[in-house]
Amino acid sequence: MTETAVYAAGGVIWRLVEGKLHILVIHRTAYSDVTLPKGKVDPGETLVETAVREIHEETGIRVSLGIPVGVSRYRMPRGRQKIVHYWAAEATESAIRASTFIPNKEVAALEWVTPRKALGYLSYPVDVEILEQFLTYVDDGILSTFPVVVLRHAKALPREEWKGQDAARPLTARGTRQSKAIVGPIRSYGVRKIVSSDAVRCVSTVTPLSKALGRQITRTPLVSQDAWADGTSDVRAVVGKRVRARKPAVLCSHGPVIPGILAELALATGTLRGSYLGSASSLEVGGFSVVHLSADHPGSGIVSIETHEPTV
Template sequence: MTLRSAEGATEIVQDDKAVYAAGAVVWRLVDGKLRVLLIHRTKYRDVTLPKGKVDPGEMLAQTAVREVFEETGIRVALGVPVGVSRYFMRPKRQKVVHYWAAEATEEAIRNSAFVPNHEISGLEWVSVKKARKCLSYPVDLEILDGFEKLVDDGILRTFPIIALRHAKAVGRSDWEMSDASRVLTERGKKQAAAIVAPLLAFGVRKIITSDAVRCVQTITPLAKALDRKPVQTELISQDAWEDGRSDARMVIGKRVRTGKPAVLCSHGPVLPDIFSELALATGTMPGSYLGSASALEVAAFSVAHLSATNPGSGIISIETHVPKV
């Protein structure tokens, strides 16, 4: 799993010596006032943010959403990354925890079945100021700093546009028919299944894909999970790109105007155009981070977070996720 931020395209790679975890600063508005969710843990008698360790085979975003639900009963979609905490559990054993901002909708809160248990004794919605007084650990305060910066900048509520490179397909040299008809390998099919939960973690509802078979097959498991029909288009296909007929601008422009979470499944050569058009459509200064975000391995995806309330903010951040399959 790899994360890159828009600022400098920093890369974080998992170290086998570290323990990885993920969580969120869960927030809501109550009578127009911002409140964040704290959990009171039974065993440790402390107050902290919802988080938990990565299960085998999980990607970080998937872990964050699962842990929030398991600890609070609230289903959330992830927003902007707000920081990474690092601390030592014991000598030479570091714990690394990735956090996102995550809005709790009123419906999600009503549907929560949380009751105090042997792990969590209670939940508490508090102001950011009070959270600073209640949190038990300095590393949580650092995460709260990242969250509060989003609040101060007026860009807390966001929506993602996700660029996904298709999963592993049969090579051109091994395929006798048209390039667009190439199918996924067995590994590719496993990759397509593995990225469903991480993509759902960002609240994806709309699926747009190149009409190439390898792209359509890549997003089929996601489409089934959402019970939604993907939109197929040659505008972001490799064939159209090679012939000069692609039009990433039209596709991206519509997605930015719509302001809804979406995933676009395309091809390696087309991805740089997708990110260039995303920067252009949002008034974002170009930089090397765009190249980093578009240089995706097969089945990897980059999440561009855009402000839902302040369009002039441009791309708030970009993070890249790579499946281990």
Template sequence: MTETAVYAAGGVVWRMVDGKLRVLLIHRTRYRDVTLPKGKVDPGEMLAETAVREIFEETGIRVALGMPVGVSRYRLPSKRTKIVHYWSAEATEAAIRASAFVPNKEIAAIEWVTAKKARSRLSYPVDLEILEHFLQLVDEGVLRTFPIIVLRHAKALGREEWDGEDAARPLAPRGKKQANSIVGPLLAFGARKIVSSPAVRCMKTVTPLAAALGRKVEKSSLISQDAWEEGESDARTIIGQRVRGRKAAVLCSHGPVLPDILSELALATGTLRGSYLGSASALEPGAFSVAHLSVENPGSGIVAIETHIPKV
């Protein structure tokens, strides 16, 4: 991120009505325009949690993010550049029923429309470009997706600072802050299942997320660094289980193991391997890559992959 830019995030919120696609538009009170739900990043937020928060604040609908659908850039009256990241986001019937939206000083109305009507009603070309990118993915048969989230453990104490077994090495103070800071972004992608190396630094990284979900962490030595160093790791088994499950999952492991995990994910989904796998696996402590797969046909390959880095 650059200092001069204003960052924001939002989504193309969608639902199916009688088998037909509907997209959610918002009518803003002050500007008397029609746009996609979005808003500026709050201090300390990562973009994904901004998108989910802003969608909820503007529409009353709680969503989990799907695949990224583009980034818009435009000049503000202040001459600063505004950069807005968008994701697709399905609004479930339960979430819609739970919405407490009422017209307010910021949003006058929300409206579910067909793609054709959305094209004609959006006030700004930059929003239309995002919509068209989303609709292109829909035309390609990719609408519902689920994420496999590959997470590197947060910052741990250095080996030189620890006298015990490596697997028992704890998080550093910065690592503890990172573990808390990534809870919101991971929840934004609908994280539910958590699988972790049994190493303390991995388990402590996902403990805040598990607490937020009220779920237990599944320990697996198959993605531990000890097993990897001994040639006994088995990322293929873990990846196979998660792809077959077709549910959002977080896999927390170690830097040296991550390339194997991403490689097995590509193989399990019939994805052509390339340099993007190296980038997605070369994670800083506490960072994670989100691989989006088609719910209907995960074997069609990784639809999109994105990396998120904690601000701590």
């Protein structure tokens, strides 16, 4: 992020009504316009946290983020550039029923419309461009997706400062802060399953997330660094299970193991190998990559990958 730009985040919210795709647009009170839900980043927030929060504040609907669908850039009245990141997000029937929306001083009304109507209805060309990008995925048969979050454990005590077994090395104070900082961003993707190497530094990294979600950690030596080093790891089995499950999950492992995890995700989904896999697997401690897959056709390949650097 630059200091001069104003950053914001939002989403293309969708649902199926009798099998037909509908998009949620908002009618803003102050501007008398029709737009996509979005809002500015609050201090200390990541963009994905902003997107989820702003969508809920403006529509009353709680969503989990799907694939990124674009970035809009435009000049504000006083000349500053505004940069808005958008994600697709399904509004489930239960989330719609639980909506807390009432007309207010910012948003006068919500409206579900067909994509064709939305394209001619939205007030701003930048919103139309974002919707068009989303619709290219729809045209390619990609609508419902699920993420596999590949997480490198947080900062651990260096080996030379630890006299016990390597698998028992604990997190440093910075690592503990990192483990707490990842909770919000990873929750934004609707993760419900937590799988971790059985090393202490990995389990400790996802413990705050486990507590926040109320979900147990599935510990496995199959993606541990010790198993990788002695040739007994089985990344393929762990990755294959996650792809078959088609549920949002996080997989916490180690720097040397993560390239293999990304490679197996590509193989499990019939994805062409490329340099992007190297970029997604070159994670700093406390960093993670979000691999988006089609829920209907996982074998059609990786849809998108986002990489998030540690914020602490």
